[in-house]
Amino acid sequence: MPLLILKTVHFPSPCLKPLLFSFHALMAFFCVDFLHWCSSLFFLLLLSGYDFAAVLEWFAERVDRIILLFDAHKLDISDEFSEVIKALKNHEDKIRVVLNKADQIETQQLMRVYGALMWSLGKIVNTPEVIRVYIGSFWSHPLLIPDSRKLFEAEEQDLFKDIQSLPRNAALRKLNDLIKRARLAKVHAYIISSLKKEMPSVFGKENKKKELINSLGDIYKRIEREHQISPGDFPNLKKMQDQLQAQDLNKFQPLKPKLLEAVDDMLAHDIAGLMVLVRQEETQRPNPVVKGGAFDGTLNGPFGHGYGEGAGEGIDEAEWVVARDKPAYDEIFYTLSPVNGKVTGANAKREMVKSKLPNTVLGKVWKLADIDKDGMLDDEEFALANHLIKVKLEGHELPSELPAHLVPPSKRKLPE
Numbered sequence: 001m002p003l004l005i006l007k008t009v010h011f012p013s014p015c016l017k018p019l020l021f022s023f024h025a026l027m028a029f030f031c032v033d034f035l036h037w038c039s040s041l042f043f044l045l046l047l048s049g050y051d052f053a054a055v056l057e058w059f060a061e062r063v064d065r066i067i068l069l070f071d072a073h074k075l076d077i078s079d080e081f082s083e084v085i086k087a088l089k090n091h092e093d094k095i096r097v098v099l100n101k102a103d104q105i106e107t108q109q110l111m112r113v114y115g116a117l118m119w120s121l122g123k124i125v126n127t128p129e130v131i132r133v134y135i136g137s138f139w140s141h142p143l144l145i146p147d148s149r150k151l152f153e154a155e156e157q158d159l160f161k162d163i164q165s166l167p168r169n170a171a172l173r174k175l176n177d178l179i180k181r182a183r184l185a186k187v188h189a190y191i192i193s194s195l196k197k198e199m200p201s202v203f204g205k206e207n208k209k210k211e212l213i214n215s216l217g218d219i220y221k222r223i224e225r226e227h228q229i230s231p232g233d234f235p236n237l238k239k240m241q242d243q244l245q246a247q248d249l250n251k252f253q254p255l256k257p258k259l260l261e262a263v264d265d266m267l268a269h270d271i272a273g274l275m276v277l278v279r280q281e282e283t284q285r286p287n288p289v290v291k292g293g294a295f296d297g298t299l300n301g302p303f304g305h306g307y308g309e310g311a312g313e314g315i316d317e318a319e320w321v322v323a324r325d326k327p328a329y330d331e332i333f334y335t336l337s338p339v340n341g342k343v344t345g346a347n348a349k350r351e352m353v354k355s356k357l358p359n360t361v362l363g364k365v366w367k368l369a370d371i372d373k374d375g376m377l378d379d380e381e382f383a384l385a386n387h388l389i390k391v392k393l394e395g396h397e398l399p400s401e402l403p404a405h406l407v408p409p410s411k412r413k414l415p416e
């Protein structure tokens with residue numbers, strides 16, 4: 001599962017700068033395999049003599065995800081980096097952004113930097129969706145300003161989840177690549193055949209060729225109009241003009257409508273069928289997930305995100321964590337006129353809405369707390385409901401299923 005990470009290089013000292021200036025001020029990491037990503041990184045410090053954009057485009061086509069790294073404490077998008085991002089224009093769906101070293105600045109400043117980054121990216125990247133930016137400190141050093149630790153942890157988890165899910169989407173991505181290539185081939189056929197059509201068969205070939213190459217931009221526009229093609233699907237104008245110089249335009253092929261029909265038919269029918277097959281296969285197979293490296297040690301254990309907090313509080317304790325506050329909850333419980341040790345749904349609801357939480361959340365609390373599903377709450381279930389409300393009010397998420405340590409002791413031995 002290839003991954004492309006792009007980052008500007010900040011030269012450590014001004015005196016080194018002239019020395020390094022012959023290198024492009026940009027580094028690209030190409031991870032072939034994220035599993036052992038530290039050992040299998042290709043560092044591409046590219047000489048400025050290369051067609052840097054073309055090299056990047058080559059990589060961009062072959063990777064599953066492109067990660068642009070920015071440093072929060074010295075955010076600048078150099079002209080080179082802007083050019084690079086523009087070179088990725090057909091692969092915007094693969095781009096994710098990491099705002100790294102966010103622990104080096106105060107929260108208020110971080111918000112400003114985040115805003116500035118989004119604004120700058122919006123000008124360079126042409127996509128209808130907002131690009132996902134992950135904020136954090138992605139190395140193993142202590143956090144300089146730990147205020148936003150929780151945010152960083154959550155962001156890291158999101159980024160890891162995104163990367164780990166890539167193998168699942170790989171087949172779909174290849175299919176999308178095929179569609180993209182088919183569209184580009186069609187445009188190419190239109191351009192080549194238009195040039196052929198304009199060429200005289202006997203006299204004035206050289207002059208006509210020059211004229212056609214010079215007016216290639218207009219030819220693009222005409223094809224764009226006639227066939228409703230997006231301008232982004234056309235090859236780079238300048239490069240195409242350069243390459244046409246060396247070609248004999250008379251030897252180009254005329255348009256073969258049958259072949260174009262076949263491509264259109266494939267796009268309209270075959271691809272749709274393949275799409276269904278790919279999705280089917282995905283649901284039947286276990287999801288392949290990226291493991292190893294940084295992914296280990298973050299998911300489970302006490303240093304996993306959110307461990308021992310919110311609904312996870314008391315996970316290590318022998319005692320039921322809800323028991324701590326149960327006497328206070330019991331006092332309320334007995335004012336709700338319990339019958340045979342249970343309060344009705346209506347009576348419990350009257351108390352629970354006092355939390356001012358929306359009904360969708362309280363519904364979830366109810367589902368988690370009414371363990372025996374009898375539509376009523378006994379004193380333990382009622383205490384649990386109140387505990388979950390407290391968890392939510394303290395800003396934590398509710399679990400989708402009740403974790404084992406929150407199940408009241410008297411209900412732990414219930415057969416499933």
Ligand SMILES: [Ca+2]
Pocket residue numbers: 369370371372373374375376377378381
């Ligand atoms: Ca119940």
